[in-house]
Amino acid sequence: MSGTMRQVVLRAYAKGTPKTGDFALETVPIPPPGPGQVLLRTIWLSLDPLIRFALDENLVTGRAHVGLGEVIYGGAVAEVVESQHPDYKPGEFVEGRTGWREYAAIDPKTVPLRKIDPALAPLSTALGVLGMPGQTAHCCMVEVGRVAAGETVVISAAAGAVGTLAGQIGKILGARVVGIAGGAEKCTALKAVGFDTCVDYKAPDYAAQLAAAVPEGIDAYIENVGGAVTGPVLPLLKYRARMVVCGFIAYYGVGREGPGPDKLPGFMRTIMSKGLEVRGFGGIVAAGPDALRDMAGWIQAGKLRYPETIVQGLDAAPAAFAGIFSGNRNVGKLLVKIGAA
């Protein structure tokens, strides 16, 4: 296949909140697939907060680190357009971390690809409810959070891709679900998908509103933010409550050598004195296929909705990605439409 394509590369390592100037849009020739490779045409690009880790000058996660001038790391759904690999045929659809570009020549041994059946669900769901965010939400609520009927669960960044799903899973499990999100619009949207209530962390009386929303205290807190959003949660946690660290976006702008969670006074004390259980999901999300079976079943049963916010075109990706870290208005999964399905 000949012609040119666009791709987004790293112009400058991100300092704190990513800026659009950290990225550059380039036009380059469409690469020919080498032996064992497939040529992929990107359809959907996934904008995930964790990409931020890959953009630091100091290597934060070895596998994903992006150097200056390199294509930005990120998940996508793509169509196979040419194949030099026996397992992949043109016209098939795949999901994988193929990067911010319109076409990619990929060796599946280097970048794992998952085949997607477009008849089962919209292709975009492979990046959301039936992909990494769905697995994460399931893992945080079920495997790690062990949320049970009758419990009170609080979820921060509740309007995010993971949060919107986690809250609905909480309702399916029989819990009372309280979201924390920025702004009345997001809160309204979350109540529409089934959250019992939602507290706006931008409200001047946020802490009092949160306390009023959980009169019996909190059994499980799904942490996606950290810092000032999480501070008022700590005194409301019950003894031996669970805090599931799904994310901590308030600290994503902080490099490996920067300060730790210095916006969370009393964290260690609360862990100790309340017998808190704080757990991450790394290495546990491997229970993925089971999680996705649950999620697909819940969608079919009409119990799970998956809001999406869609941005058009690769050139819109940097601003949309930066917006994740500055309290944008998106609800649910943030996607960039790159090409026709």
Added chain:
Amino acid sequence: MSGTMRQVVLRAYAKGTPKTGDFALETVPIPPPGPGQVLLRTIWLSLDPLIRFALDENLVTGRAHVGLGEVIYGGAVAEVVESQHPDYKPGEFVEGRTGWREYAAIDPKTVPLRKIDPALAPLSTALGVLGMPGQTAHCCMVEVGRVAAGETVVISAAAGAVGTLAGQIGKILGARVVGIAGGAEKCTALKAVGFDTCVDYKAPDYAAQLAAAVPEGIDAYIENVGGAVTGPVLPLLKYRARMVVCGFIAYYGVGREGPGPDKLPGFMRTIMSKGLEVRGFGGIVAAGPDALRDMAGWIQAGKLRYPETIVQGLDAAPAAFAGIFSGNRNVGKLLVKIGAA
């Protein structure tokens, strides 16, 4: 009983590390026991890091807060010398939080007292191996830490009252036990009580020494310090390792409104990405009596030693207590001898 006694009161709220000038020694009349009270003669005073919380101007733990001019909060072993309570007789020995004073008139309804049999073990053990530190060490290793044979366990503040016991419990459970302590003398003492090895956090190559001491990584970390001591532990934790928050003495000088664990960069990231389980023991240490039965059995079987560091006289208590927070040379339980047994 007539006459005078000495007591230590709070002269100034502690700021950061406690100083001897924060305390004042007073001579006051020995109080007569009122109805329902017992008059206690203090024999052993326990110097525990957690007393630091009670000395903050901002109320940190409601129950224990010490106001200006009030007697310092703290555990002791005492003899009943007069009794207006049917359950207590002169000549009996009790353990309870009766404060830094030579005599105390106590209502057991307000300050719980535990009777001690001096024939079973030395009286001082009621404040150490057969008291709160022993319960804490047991809880951190057994109930919360779930330490298993063949695992590698790292313990910070290993020379402290809890650490020395936790390490020996680890050996009893069949684990490989690595201590972290300040100075070669402490490390030598810890190896003498059975630690497999010990790393000096004051050594310039502390991080490298620690890494070399755990070639297969760390299954469980017993946290007693935080901050710069804990930083080099994080990258050595295995996936899904347990971190038991038994204490965090590096932050005890920080009031409720002060910064959080800002000396621990990457803490939240490690929790998330490694699926770490971080747990405190608050509300769990209630399993105390069982723990003390285990501890007593291990002492009788010659499997558990309980080093003590003894300071003489109430007037020595403030400096000895302050020393806990500035890397003193004590190994094991720190006690003040107040009166004859």
